[in-house]
Amino acid sequence: MNQILKTFILSPSDSMWLCYRENFKRFFEGRSPQFDAGIELIEMYQNRYGIFPSMDSLEKELTISGEMELLSFLQGVCSDPGVEIYPDTDSFVSGMRIIQKVTMEQDVFSQLAGFNNSLSAAKNTRFETVVDQVEGLMASLASVRDKARSDSQRSASALLFGPEACQEFRDLYTKNENLTLEGSGGHYFDLGIPGFESLQLKLGDLVTIGGFQSHGKSLLLRQIAYHLLTRYGLNVLFLSFEMFFNSVLAQFHIRHANNKMQFPGTPYVSYDRFKNGVLQEDEKNFLLGDASSDLVNNPNYGTLYLEEPCKGEYRVSDLLDKLRYVEDNYMPIHVVAVDYITLMHPFAQGSRAYEVRSAYNQMIKTLKNHALSHTDRKGARSPFLLISPVQISRHGLDDALKNDGKYDVSAIKDYSEIETSSDVILTTLIDSEMREDNKLRVQNLKYRDGKMVVDPKDFYCHFDRGGILSTIESRSQQDMIELIQRLQI
Amino acid sequence: MPNFDPNCTLCSETPGFVASELGNMVECTCVLKNLVLSYLTPVYANSKYMSKFNPVHIEGKNVWAVSKSSETFKSMIKSYLLNTGMRLKHQTTTPFEIINCFLGSGNDMERWRTDVLVILMGSDPPNKMYGTLLQNLIESRIRLGVQTLIHTKIPITSPGFVDTYSKSLSEFIRENFQRVDA
Numbered sequence: 001m002n003q004i005l006k007t008f009i010l011s012p013s014d015s016m017w018l019c020y021r022e023n024f025k026r027f028f029e030g031r032s033p034q035f036d037a038g039i040e041l042i043e044m045y046q047n048r049y050g051i052f053p054s055m056d057s058l059e060k061e062l063t064i065s066g067e068m069e070l071l072s073f074l075q076g077v078c079s080d081p082g083v084e085i086y087p088d089t090d091s092f093v094s095g096m097r098i099i100q101k102v103t104m105e106q107d108v109f110s111q112l113a114g115f116n117n118s119l120s121a122a123k124n125t126r127f128e129t130v131v132d133q134v135e136g137l138m139a140s141l142a143s144v145r146d147k148a149r150s151d152s153q154r155s156a157s158a159l160l161f162g163p164e165a166c167q168e169f170r171d172l173y174t175k176n177e178n179l180t181l182e183g184s185g186g187h188y189f190d191l192g193i194p195g196f197e198s199l200q201l202k203l204g205d206l207v208t209i210g211g212f213q214s215h216g217k218s219l220l221l222r223q224i225a226y227h228l229l230t231r232y233g234l235n236v237l238f239l240s241f242e243m244f245f246n247s248v249l250a251q252f253h254i255r256h257a258n259n260k261m262q263f264p265g266t267p268y269v270s271y272d273r274f275k276n277g278v279l280q281e282d283e284k285n286f287l288l289g290d291a292s293s294d295l296v297n298n299p300n301y302g303t304l305y306l307e308e309p310c311k312g313e314y315r316v317s318d319l320l321d322k323l324r325y326v327e328d329n330y331m332p333i334h335v336v337a338v339d340y341i342t343l344m345h346p347f348a349q350g351s352r353a354y355e356v357r358s359a360y361n362q363m364i365k366t367l368k369n370h371a372l373s374h375t376d377r378k379g380a381r382s383p384f385l386l387i388s389p390v391q392i393s394r395h396g397l398d399d400a401l402k403n404d405g406k407y408d409v410s411a412i413k414d415y416s417e418i419e420t421s422s423d424v425i426l427t428t429l430i431d432s433e434m435r436e437d438n439k440l441r442v443q444n445l446k447y448r449d450g451k452m453v454v455d456p457k458d459f460y461c462h463f464d465r466g467g468i469l470s471t472i473e474s475r476s477q478q479d480m481i482e483l484i485q486r487l488q489i
Numbered sequence: 490m491p492n493f494d495p496n497c498t499l500c501s502e503t504p505g506f507v508a509s510e511l512g513n514m515v516e517c518t519c520v521l522k523n524l525v526l527s528y529l530t531p532v533y534a535n536s537k538y539m540s541k542f543n544p545v546h547i548e549g550k551n552v553w554a555v556s557k558s559s560e561t562f563k564s565m566i567k568s569y570l571l572n573t574g575m576r577l578k579h580q581t582t583t584p585f586e587i588i589n590c591f592l593g594s595g596n597d598m599e600r601w602r603t604d605v606l607v608i609l610m611g612s613d614p615p616n617k618m619y620g621t622l623l624q625n626l627i628e629s630r631i632r633l634g635v636q637t638l639i640h641t642k643i644p645i646t647s648p649g650f651v652d653t654y655s656k657s658l659s660e661f662i663r664e665n666f667q668r669v670d671a
Contacts, residue, residue: 069593117634278633280578280603477574484571485540487522489529 001028002077003095003289005038007086009078012052027100034073041070084293095293102253102288105246107144109277111137189234189385191426192227193220194471195457199424199447203334204372204383206364206421208341210390210412211428212397216440217389218242218339219467220428224387225337226255228302230262230295234334234385235302237326239319241343245308250274252304255466257291266290270464303331313345316366323384328377333384341367341388342415361417368421390418392427405429406456409445423448434458440469525575532581533567536560542568546669551631553639553666559609562640565669566607577636579605584623584654585613591622601626604635611642613653620655631665639666 004024008017025039041061045053053061055078062071077083086092115137119130188200191207201207207224211217218240228234240248250271256262257269269287273279279287295301307322323333338344346359367386376382396411407427412418419425425446434441443456462468526534537560547569554562570579580603587608590600613619630637643649645659 114632117632121631121634278602278635281600477576480574481572483521484525484575487525489522489525489534489538489571 001032001035001099001289002080002083002285003086003099003293004028004092005035005042005074006077006080006083007092008039008042008052009055009058009074011085011087013089013092017046017052024096024100028103031103034070037067037070038074038077082290084290091293091297094296098292098296099288102250102292104144105250106277106279106284106288108141109275111140111144111277113277189228189232191224191424192231193223193442193457193459193469196426196442196444196453198450198453199444200449201385201424202449203385205385205423205448206368206371207385207387207424207426208390208412208418208422209388209426209428210392210396210407210418210445212392212394215430216428216461219440219461219463220426220442220469221337221339221387221389222248222251222255222467223469225304225335226252228335228385229304230256230259230298230301233300233302235305235331236335236337237305237307237323237333238337238339239307239309240339241309241314242339245306248306251466253287253292253295253466255468256295257287258462258465258468262294263291268465271466272464302334305330305333314343315345315347316363316370319344319367320370323374324377332376332382335385335387336371338386338388340390342390357415360415364415364417364421368417390415397429400427400429401431405431405441407443407445412445419446422446429456438463442469525571528575529567529570530581533563533570536563536567538571539564539568540572542572544569544572547638548573549636551627551637551639551666552669553641553645553662554669555641555644557642559640559642566605566638570605577604579603579607581607581609583609583613584619585616587622587626588616588618591618601630602633602635605638606630606635607638607640609640610654611640611650615653617655619653620658623654623658624661627661627665637666 007013025043028035030036041058042053045051045057045061055075058074059071062068062074084095086095115133119133188202190197191199191201209217209220225236225238229236238248243251254269254271254274257266260266263286266286267280267283269279269283269291273283274287295304305326309318319336319338323336327333341364342360344363346356346363371386372383373381374383390412391414392407392411393414396407396413400407400411407429409419409425411427412425423446425444427443427445429441429443430439438461439458440461441456441458444453446452459469459471462470542565547565554565556562566579566581570577580601582601587601608623627637639662641650645662651659
């Protein structure tokens, strides 16, 4: 929210003010008295003099009226280098949209957490009392919803979507049209996994990540997608058949907020605390303000397009339609990440095929062919990188566990086309001991373009930090206490 | 256990941080010491640390203590915060500061939404608003499931306490807080 104030004090724009004032004023009203007072002051100045106040004129105005606390707040906001100024309407709209959306999610989480606490703390467990509490929860959730809805009716820049909102997105994404891969240092990309740097990917490749259920396949997929997005500026179309759209988005935001190479000296943002709606002010401001807006607006990054498959039988044709739609309307796509491929419906519409395994193999082959032969909207060849996890059977897992936790390529034999079509095959494994230590083992089973990385490597999974994979362990609480006790503080 | 870095920048001129995506990992005692002191804030930095203090005694509970001096209480808080591995975010305040904040910026309860809120009572100028405001604040914290610790210099049933903070607050503390000796 402070970004909005700073923008209108230090770099105001008439059009932004006229189009969006009502929207952000109403949406954020009551969340921060100082923000409200700041906006009211700018509004008053605008009405009185027809111009935006400079910091100097605000200082005079507030000194005369004796509102020193507000003055020091505004001075703090304007002098804080960490508070971004939105340079144009695009970044303003997208920044505001992100803040609004996540703020609303926080509101919902807070309401639910408050309800949960009051329910568990209630001494009186009468049926009527519980019903009353549920009524209260529903009323408060309805007020969150109504606030979002009423904003969306007033302005296209609110939370929800409509033709105008789509146009804004379209304008924003048009910028991505000009994105070429020349600036990324060539056409080869590493996976962003320490120890696997020699595995170089290129557009048109198929990367598969094999693993048993809950063995970190999706986590590794997000890690690779995040790396390609931020390190190489590639545009990523991400489909998840397993997780809710908002959860995936939150994972990416929290993953980015906890990238301390990007944001050194900033607070950690805990995914658990986010889920429970108990982030503290500094964490919330950092997540919603700096980190989320950086992921959206940083010109060095690509754009993440999250597709929520809204139908039961999502086929390859649906994926290709969506790809075409996004490319025709928004931006070229360089990477398609599907979580995961075998959850797609393998039979074409109206097909009479009954052999499931061969249908899946055919589907994988089709996707690989499309990845290689894809053309952009002008008809030029424009291959994309396809990444997807695949499920390994319990039998395959058992074999790996008997073999010192190392998979053999036969573990993915259920779908022979994966072995044939994949350019890179990775596997993930978490045995019971590793699960206790929050560890995950990554192994390379195939690399078409060169020498495989022979030895599997173990990583620490920082689930609470958005799923960062690292060679460094988070210090446990017991370690920390032992260290402190040695310090003689 | 992580190794201490013998080449700490504070001990010699060689860099002592390991930069990583997870942040600057603390690998030497002096860096860790600074981190701990900064976590404690000046309020607790010089209080006595009881390394054997078992945090279970007050963990997750709303607790109040009465003593003429707050030093023992601060020592207990310091030991509690350190012996829970610095995972709890904390804030220490006085009723007077809470009133000032309330009058300055409206009903901004968000400001006090921390894991552990320590309220030092007993040196505040009288104000009729203490009772309602503090009770409201503590009730909202109880609903959120976060912990409040109170130290008073005088007994909460004494006329001095009741005159300053109200009878209702005195009763509220007695009903909702567990007394400890500090």
